[in-house]
Amino acid sequence: MRTLLIIVLMGMLAAAGYFAYAAMTVEGEPLPTEGYVALALGAGFSALVGIGLMTLLFFSSRRGYDEPPHFK
Template sequence: MRTGTTALIGALVAILGAAGWYAYQGLIVPGEPMPRDGYIALTIGVVLSIIVGAGLMALLFFSSRRGYDEPPTFKDED
């Protein structure tokens, strides 16, 4: 592997480790449970994220089937 690739993989693994450590620390800290409004906001965010993802996938398949992803071709005016 080249040096740049190794550095990129190392940086991504470090970021993943930091995110995992942060999530673990958030889980083990004692405190108050999440209020009902928090669960409602979390549910709305998850549902909207799934809807946006499904819409983007539908757009991807629509544009692929209609030929919008093909490179343009120019016609001669002879």
């Protein structure tokens, strides 16, 4: 069973590698400057949101907001 799992996962990895290679070797015009700007802004915004959410997660964990309620 473990061998079958490894074979399936390796197949999925090979398929992902093939699709990534195929996507990078597409014929056509290169990405315009506006595309690079949009890509950079999108990646930066995603990183900013991720950092903000992780900050809130650590803040709420250290302040005790994640503890279950205690009823009297």
